[in-house]
Amino acid sequence: MPNSSSISEFLLLALADTRQLQLLHFWLLLGIYLAALLGNGLISTAVACDHRLHTPMYFFLLNLALLDLGCISTTLPKAMANALWHTRAISYAGCAAQVFFLLFLLSAETFLLTIMSYDRYVAICKPLHYGTLMNSRTCATMAAAAWGTGVLYSLMHTANTFSIPLCQGNVVDQFFCEMAQVLKLSCSESDYLSEAGIIDFSLSLVFGCFVFIVVSYVQIFAAVLRIPSEQGRHKAFSMCLPHMFVVTLFVSTLMFAYLKPPSISSPSLDLVVAVLYSVVPPTLNPLIYSMRNQELRDALRKLWEIPSHIRKY
Secondary structure (H helix, E strand, O other): OOOHHHOOEEEOOOOOOOHHHHHHHHHHHHHHHHHHHHHHHHHHHHHHHOHHHOOHHHHHHHHHHHHHHHHHHHHHHHHHHHHHHOOOEEEHHHHHHHHHHHHHHHHHHHHHHHHHHHHHHHHHHOHHHHHHHOOHHHHHHHHHHHHHHHHHHHHHHHHHHHHOOEOOOOEOOOOOOOHHHHHOOEOOHHHHHHHHHHHHHHHHHHHHHHHHHHHHHHHHHHHHHOOOOHHHHHHHHHHHHHHHHHHHHHHHHHHHHHHOOHHHOOHHHHHHHHHHHHOHHHHHHHHHHHHOOHHHHHHHHHHHOOOHHHHOO
């Protein structure tokens, strides 16, 4: 059996067997990718260009959009290229890069979603202290901490994963290089269990973030229900419900992907779960956040309007 030193490339999961279905998958993935690029690009541009959106909530939303752009750009372009060129190959370095960037972006997004829940908690439960607790320096520091922690987390896992000897072939049962699938190729069960234990510890931190978010929102919803104005309650819910939906979808599918029992694991189930945590959130997040947010919808509408000084000509 080959070991990791002799592996020059990995073979990813083939999404289809026939040429017609491969091309269909290419166009489907291309449509999803362009939709994610357009949605997250519009949100990033709207937040950057509209001074009314220069607030902590939209600053974190801008960071989320950038992470989503990176996440979907890590997985889909290679899958599209493989479908278009009728191949399954990805280089050893390319596989390691996919693992690194995906872990970095997913972990940073988890920390950022936790920070966003704290931001909403302070805004609704401690409004008089919001300006002090969530000033620009604090927001920048928290965002930098999310990105920096994601880099360190990813470096640790990627280095550990690709330092383990791989003797079980080079076939990865996923449409991108997923760390859990690469670990299945390890030579010894002890190496696999060692890294799996680190993954379980990391997922306990993710679960801790999720608990923090849930507790924050329990207090937020309790405070919202005490707001006497129906308009005030509607505005508070419109800010919080999209974030809660995004968190639930992202964290639940991510934890299920790495904690599901081997007895229920199958290539089709693994594929669906991977799509749910790596493709669906980056594509739907712009729609979810803009659908119930009037300020963001107004800013996006302004992007499409022709400035008056241009219309004169």
